[in-house]
Amino acid sequence: MLKLAIDMDEVMADTWSKFIHRFKEQEGFEISAEMLHGKELWQAVPESLTPRVREWINEKNFFRDLPVMPGAREVVAELCNKYEVFVASAASEFPNSYKDKYDWLQDHFPFISWKHIVFCGDKSIINADIMIDDRIRNFTQFKGRPILYTSPHNVNVTHYERVNNWDEVAGLLL
Structure with missing residues (x-):
């Protein structure tokens, strides 16, 4: 085999859908498919929000659901x-x-x-x-x-x- x-x-x-949902619910920032095209997630959000990506992905239980x-x-x-x-x-x-x-x-x-x-x-x-x-x-x-x-x-x-x-x-x- x-x-x-x-x-x-x-x-x-x-993982992307969870981030998109979090940005909308917690930050009031909507991410469209066009914004993500050819980019990493942190490149698609305003610079002031980029720390949230690392913060969330390092949270306990982030990957659980x-x-x-x-x-x-x-x-x-x-x-x-x-x-x-x-x-x-x-x-x-x-x-x-x-x-x-x-x-x-x-x-x-x-x-x-x-x-x-x-x-x-x-x-x-x-x-x-x-x-x-x-x-x-x-x-x-x-x-x-x-x-x-x-x-x-x-x-x-x-x-x-x-x-x-x-x-x-x-x-x-x-």
Whole structure:
């Protein structure tokens, strides 16, 4: 069986929607899709609000209630029948996220064993045949087949095989 590594944030879990909701509810600032096109979140908000991004992402429980990306649960379950599936998250960047992410996976992807959850800082350690991720920095030393999952910040990247949603992942890998 081929090994498939799947990123969590912005691939399985919808982090962007939580930020967009928080900015609207807590700061009264609405973020549109056009504002995010080709940018990191912190680049799309006024400079006075950029500290909120780091503040929120470092909060305990921030990652606990993220929405599941549409179709992710069903397609990942099917992928588990064809591949040895691992979830690979650079959780070390946000230490409060470890328990949140683990519990989130248990709630939404209970069929993924704890043995197949990899929390790391640098994904160059990942030795899989295929990796689905939204961050191209995670592909620089990756020796397998990189698949870029579309996210607002990477829409202008053209030199990777790309999927825009979980239906496309299914079409490509199932």
